[in-house]
Amino acid sequence: MAAMQSWRKAYGALKDTTTVSLANLNSDFKDLDVAIVKATNHVECPPKERHLRKIVAATSIARPRADIAYCIHALSRRLAKTRNWIVALKTLVVIHRLLRDGDPTFREELLNFAQRGRILQLSNFKDDSSPIAWDCSAWVRTYGMFLEERLECFKILKYDVEAERLSKQGQGPEKGHSRTRELDSQDLLEQLPALQQLLYRLVGCRVIISSLYAKTSRRSCKYNYLVQYALALVLKESFKIYCAINDGIINLVDKFFEMPRHEALTALEIYRRAGQQAGSLSDFYEIAGV
Template sequence: MAHFRDDSSPNAWDYSSWVRTYALFLEEPLESFQALKYDIETERPRTKDLDTAELLKEFPTFQQLLFRVINCQVASESIKICQAISDGIANLVDKFFEMQRHDAVRATSKLVRSCHCPKLK
């Protein structure tokens, strides 16, 4: 579906773009499940309880999921993802001054990326 195209009418072309974007969103949870080793839709997000290394590893996955959802303009799927990101941000901020310098630099870049989601502005 990532290459879906319907040229039958001008409206169909617009819908085709949405179908391709939504297809990417549907593929993203599969990749996320492989990276996170749990399903965010059926299990409670763990970002609140992760140690620094795990949090820095998993956080970008949640951000990517949220960006895909926002691009599809599907609000209902984003609630759990937003909760995981919110918990992760709180966890990163709580641990920030205890982190080693290289982890703090990585955490800062993740937090900055969260602030620059173009669809949220």
């Protein structure tokens, strides 16, 4: 087993070197191609910040839309071709970081790209090279579904919950509120289910440990540093998502007795699901060690 793992690492390093060499032949986007390959290589550690900075710069609003579209195409190609869970997970991390820290034009172009094909569709992804690879493959698939849902939620809300600044209500030290606190009934009944579905996908990112080896080994998916890094990004998203849902529920209760019957029934279902998700999120935090 150890010899096989050493061979796979050597083979992965060789593939990375070859891909970087080929990227250097691309005269138009070689710096971006090299940064993407190095940020998503076979080394079992998070993408290095210097490579991420180059990718973020290449997708800024100052760059032509064609450059941003090329970056998305390159990331999509990287994700589609790999059968290695490390490369797949690091590519998803890069996309997630660009959604969180990059320019909004990247998200807009990603949405345009997604209309032609689902870039993050990883339902059939599988790396069965080892027990830990098998377990991490399951987490890669659920992480991909969360990022897909993140884009779907943005299409409905027309704003990014994570990038939202909480607004202060009046004076004093009390915490700010999400914009869901001020929505009218129609927008509220449209946006809250989208936010709840996003939270459902987020909670689905709980670490999956399926094999007997993983359950008894410190080298399981749960203890993997690369998985923990990606999981930390997901956990950061949970706070504002839950805050937006919670503020929306408060708003919903205030408006409930003024709603027509069909809207009131929808509101009751939203309220019921909110109660269930509060418990699921608490369990998720416990599993994640928060």
